[in-house]
Amino acid sequence: MEIDVQMHGRASRPWIAFVLIALGAVFLVLGLVLAGATSSFLSDAKRTRGSVVALEWREDDHGEDHTPVAYPVVEFTSADGMPRRFQSSTGSNPPSYEKGDRVEVLYRADSPQDARINGFASLWLLPLIFGGTGLAMSVGGTAVAMARRWRS
CATH class of the missing domain: 1.10.287 (Helix Hairpins)
Structure with missing residues (x-):
């Protein structure tokens, strides 16, 4: 055997x-x-300033620890003068941003709802x-x- x-x-x-x-x-x-x-997003992206207006706390079910994670909600004004709001796809605990923080926002001019915070984690974490x-x-x-x- x-x-x-x-x-x-x-x-x-x-x-x-x-x-x-x-x-x-x-x-x-x-x-x-x-x-x-x-890289394609970055080559076409418009840049503007935005503000973190809220932190959306969610429990992510990764691992045994169900610690809540903060996702920043950002408001900015696109080139067409319209106010826009989006929630970052990258969260952390402790939070990377606080309510009231000014951040650089990248967005596509033809679809401003496709926006991201100009930061390493929100741009490069998944590819890495x-x-x-x-x-x-x-x-x-x-x-x-x-x-x-x-x-x-």
Whole structure:
């Protein structure tokens, strides 16, 4: 019985490397696509000043800790003179912004509802997480495959 388990374990090792490399490639491509979308957004974005008018507190269900996270709600005036309001897609605890803070807002002139705070987290956090995770998984899978090949 023990021999069967060891043989099964050895047979599954190439799959581990393959799955890590494949998932890593998917995450890396997704990170690059998100980075490209952010770069495209930045090349077309208008800049203006806005104010944090509220913090929307929500419980994010990430992990065991259900600590509430603050998402800033920002008001700004677009180039057409219309007042606009949006909630940032990036929240934190402790809050990155306080009510009354002045922030730089980036938005698309043709669709001002597509607005973001000009900050590292709101622009680059998702591409960095997906790209970094994909790179780490691909490197780990490649290391497993190379170690297996080196042993044989």
